[in-house]
Amino acid sequence: MIGGGVIGLIVIGLLVFLGIRAFGGDDEPTTQPTTTEQPTGQPTGQPTGEPTGNPTTSTSGGPGQNGELGNATGQAKTATDKLQGLGFGCSDLFNTGQGAHRGCFKTDGRKGAEAIFQFQSDGTIIAVRLQAEDDDNFNNAQVAFDQLLQALGNDTFGADQVKKVQDAVKTGQRSDEVGTTWGEFQLSNQGQSVRLSGHKSGEDSLDLPDQSFDTTQAQLVTALKAKGYVCTTSCKKDVGKYGYQRVFFYASSGKGIKDIEISASGEAGDAKKALPAALGDAFGALKGGNVEAVKAYVEAHNDGKPYSAYVGGWKVEISGNSSASYTSQQVSIEYESFYA
Structure with missing residues (x-):
């Protein structure tokens, strides 16, 4: 039988051993080995932008x-x-x-x-x-x-x-x-x-796409007569003392309109009011043929200066002349023809 003194020595020795383990650490490392940090940028040998070998186009x-x-x-x-x-x-x-x-x-x-x-x-x-x-x-x-x-x-x-x-x-x-x-x-x-x-030499010119409004000549005449125009070879309405607003157009029989000119003339004040009215009457009757694009272009260029451009498949020309007593303004919308 082991005496009490011996047991006491054993307990004291065990406590000393455990204390050494606690303060000295394990034999195995508690952290992973440090690794070299990876670069965060692209390698210098690779391009950083789009390839430069492809052909490019630009808007002129x-x-x-x-x-x-x-x-x-x-x-x-x-x-x-x-x-x-x-x-x-x-x-x-x-x-x-x-x-x-x-x-x-x-x-x-x-x-x-x-x-x-x-x-x-x-x-x-x-x-x-x-x-x-x-x-x-x-x-x-x-x-x-x-x-x-x-x-x-x-x-x-x-x-x-x-x-x-x-x-x-x-x-x-x-x-x-x-x-x-x-x-x-x-x-x-x-x-x-x-x-x-x-x-x-050796090349043919490109064919132009056909272009017309859906509205026929008869339909446009009917619509303008309802607005008070007198229609013969064109549709015309008197404005002021000696002015008028006029809509002239061309179309094959039963086909959609391919050319139309809207104009106003007279004293400056009368003509200035008459042209927007005539444009409103004409655009209100026209259907199809990108009419909204043409209308937007004309409305954006109503400063009295001359303009010409292709808009919505049409050639659109805005022109006019004026003096102290007389003003004339025209908007022409034409199907383009090209021979070369």
Whole structure:
């Protein structure tokens, strides 16, 4: 039998052993080994942006006077940028993966200029129509035409071929064919108007999509008569002392309207009120054919200045003239035709 003294020594020894374990720690480590911190950025050998090898397209100058202006590269973008730099407003009749039809316009009363051109998806220009006119100064018409020709032609036809056209214009007022390495041109020089059209050799111009309003001539006449218009070859309503508001239109029998002109004239105060009224009557009767887009464009450009643009598949022109006693304003909405 073990004595009490021995038991006491054993208990004291056990307590000392446990105390050493508590303060000295385990033999096994209580934390994991420290690892090297991983980098938080991308490896320096990888690109941080989009690949640069893919071709890019850019919109040339934004919307042309609220008409839609789509993408263009190459010759088409260069020509557009140069024409916009000369004060032209540019817009597209259409712009698809197969190609585009673009117009750049500048009008000012009795003078104006336009560059119409078609191009493929890579920007190659394949057909053109250039025209400048000035009813008051024949020389100014030629100067304006030469600006158009150089802006579009130097990079498209080549400067030496542009000179061939310039030389033909200098020969005087006549119609002529001008052959170049780019293609064959038809030149018409009437003095107050100079016009050039042609297409690239081996290429055909693009077909234009058909465009018309759903409203027929008979339906429009009925609607305008109900508004108090007298309709013969056009529909007309008297305004003020000697003014009038008029709606003139064209359509094949039983077909939708393809051309319409809304106008007002008379004393300035009368005409200013009459044109919005005539526009409201016409737009209220027209259906289909992107009429809402055309209406919005016309309403956004009612400051009395001239405008031309492709809008909703139409060529829209706003023009007019005024004096102290007389004002005339017109809005023309036409189906575009193009021969080159």
